Amino acid sequence: MSEDTTRRGTIAQAQAADGTGYELRYFARKHGLTTAQAMALIRRIGNDRAKLNEAAVQLRRSLSGRPA
Template structure:
């Protein structure tokens, strides 16, 4: 569920909420990386999901 119910939809899905542990865990599991690696990527790159997916694939 979106944190702000007024801001639901596509914009919310394009980002990884680094403050939400379940989103970071899901992202890490999806790319078979550790949660620490996922958090490091978010800190370095930002929370845009497309850029994070590309960076996580480059780690493999």
């Protein structure tokens, strides 16, 4: 999904573009995940940024062995 720059507002800003490489790499780097892990989260959760960020934090904690 490429980002439509003509869309403005909270709906467009709340969605993550899973097909955009730089966004995927940024999301993965931001949360300390691999791009494969980030893509798996996007496929499982969808493209809601808030839900993805929450799921990424939980995944990162589970990988590091810290309690959620």
